[in-house]
Amino acid sequence: MGCIKLKNIFGEHWKQSYRDLKISPKPTQSGGLASSTTHVAFPWDVGSGGIVSVVDINNFDRNPPVMKLTGHTGSILDMDFNRFHENIIASSSDDFSVKIWDISNVQSNELNEAMFTLNGHRMKVTNIKWNPCVDFGLLTTSFDCSAKVWYVQFFLPFIRDASTGNEFFSVSINEHPSSCSWTPAGDKILVATKDSNVSLIDPRSGKSCDKFKAHDSNKLTCALWLGGSYGNDHILTTGFLNNKVRQLRVWDSRKTDTHLISHEIDSSPSPLIPHWDPHTGILTIASKGDLTVRIFQYMEGELSRAGEFKATGSLKSFCMVPTQVCDRTKCELGRFLFNTDCKQINATSLYIIRRSSSTTMSDLYAEPFENKKYAMADWMAGYERHSVFPSIFKKKCADMVKDKDAGCKFREISKAIHDCNVRFGSNFNNPEFVPVLEQLRDSISDLIKTIKI
CATH class of the missing domain: 2.130.10.10 (YVTN repeat-like/Quinoprotein amine dehydrogenase)
Known part of the structure; x- marks a missing residue:
């Protein structure tokens, strides 16, 4: 899966x-x-x-x-x-x-x-x-x-x-x-x-x-x-x-x-x-x-x-x-x-x-992996062998998580722009619009960093 x-x-x-x-x-x-x-x-x-x-x-x-x-x-x-x-x-x-x-x-x-x-x-x-x-x-x-x-x-x-x-x-x-x-x-x-x-x-x-x-x-x-x-x-x-x-x-x-x-x-x-x-x-x-x-x-x-x-x-x-x-x-x-x-x-x-x-x-299915067996004598001596999950699967999961984060941030920015249009649409020269734009700038910069990672 x-x-x-x-x-x-x-x-x-x-x-x-x-x-x-x-x-x-x-x-x-x-x-x-x-x-x-x-x-x-x-x-x-x-x-x-x-x-x-x-x-x-x-x-x-x-x-x-x-x-x-x-x-x-x-x-x-x-x-x-x-x-x-x-x-x-x-x-x-x-x-x-x-x-x-x-x-x-x-x-x-x-x-x-x-x-x-x-x-x-x-x-x-x-x-x-x-x-x-x-x-x-x-x-x-x-x-x-x-x-x-x-x-x-x-x-x-x-x-x-x-x-x-x-x-x-x-x-x-x-x-x-x-x-x-x-x-x-x-x-x-x-x-x-x-x-x-x-x-x-x-x-x-x-x-x-x-x-x-x-x-x-x-x-x-x-x-x-x-x-x-x-x-x-x-x-x-x-x-x-x-x-x-x-x-x-x-x-x-x-x-x-x-x-x-x-x-x-x-x-x-x-x-x-x-x-x-x-x-x-x-x-x-x-x-x-x-x-x-x-x-x-x-x-x-x-x-x-x-x-x-x-x-x-x-x-x-x-x-x-x-x-x-x-x-x-x-x-x-x-x-x-x-x-x-x-x-x-x-x-x-x-x-x-x-x-x-x-x-x-x-x-639907993850990439196949297995726990490779090793001898009881090695285990008694403290040897450990952990399950190895394919790097391609890990990368796929990481990419999907990143896509999810980028999508959420983009939707938040879109909503903020819509709210700005409702609030300042009649007067974009309102001084109160400046800190809102600065916050939007920071949010956009954060989104760009997320996509570039």
């Missing part, structure tokens, strides 16, 4: 769906679904224990082949595909463990043994997230009020079970965590709690960089780092006001004593779960039990409503697919997967109508 503000984004439901499934109805703090560019994962409904099920993202046939990953002895609470190795998926459970699965080259529809089992938490593991830059770095949070960073050493296949051997970092949060995420550079972790507190922690130094109260009510809070071309190192939080009014807030990570933006949504007890797309600046907000999925755009420090759509029923679980899957020839800005009846997973594409057929894709 080339630095343009979007309105009237709408959702178009797919006629096809992933059918004949048995999706677990057990509640989770996460969205409950996970997607890569090739697969969709969800918890299978079983009487006891937990099974992670995986289907091909392009298979919409009835009774599709379902790969079942068995091994957890408790309910599945969260899943996350590795962005660098899309056949690697992590899962967490009520059984206090995290399992790492490799679904490539699986000969049958059932995988009984995980590549790794991470045993270090003392209570259920509620949220997991792969590092966006570091190869095989995994963040986990648990009801034992701790957050841990693990190094999953896939180049040592003989290590099958890890308790503390692969645990790089552990910190006590002192509260029950409700969400976790990495900064875009993969150097810090962001942990939100059920008491509306948010902690920014540097796992390599073991120090807490910041901690702040995000919302007034002590209810479940989600926190997300707004990275990429549009986020400006800001933090988005979702929470509650007076225990019932749902809120969005935006914070500057460098100064969290007060929020930059506070936006009230509605009154409902269900927490809002956000998804941020750094490629488009689109923020998708959904909540379990809701019918409405809300879409915002965050750009130039402004949070604006960009659209919404209604699901076909109350949401039970959901996720967004990676942006790379979207069909840009149809101006697809995102794709939302959701489950309403525990029998099928539906898909909804987010579209925007082009004003004319001549609108180019560069007007």
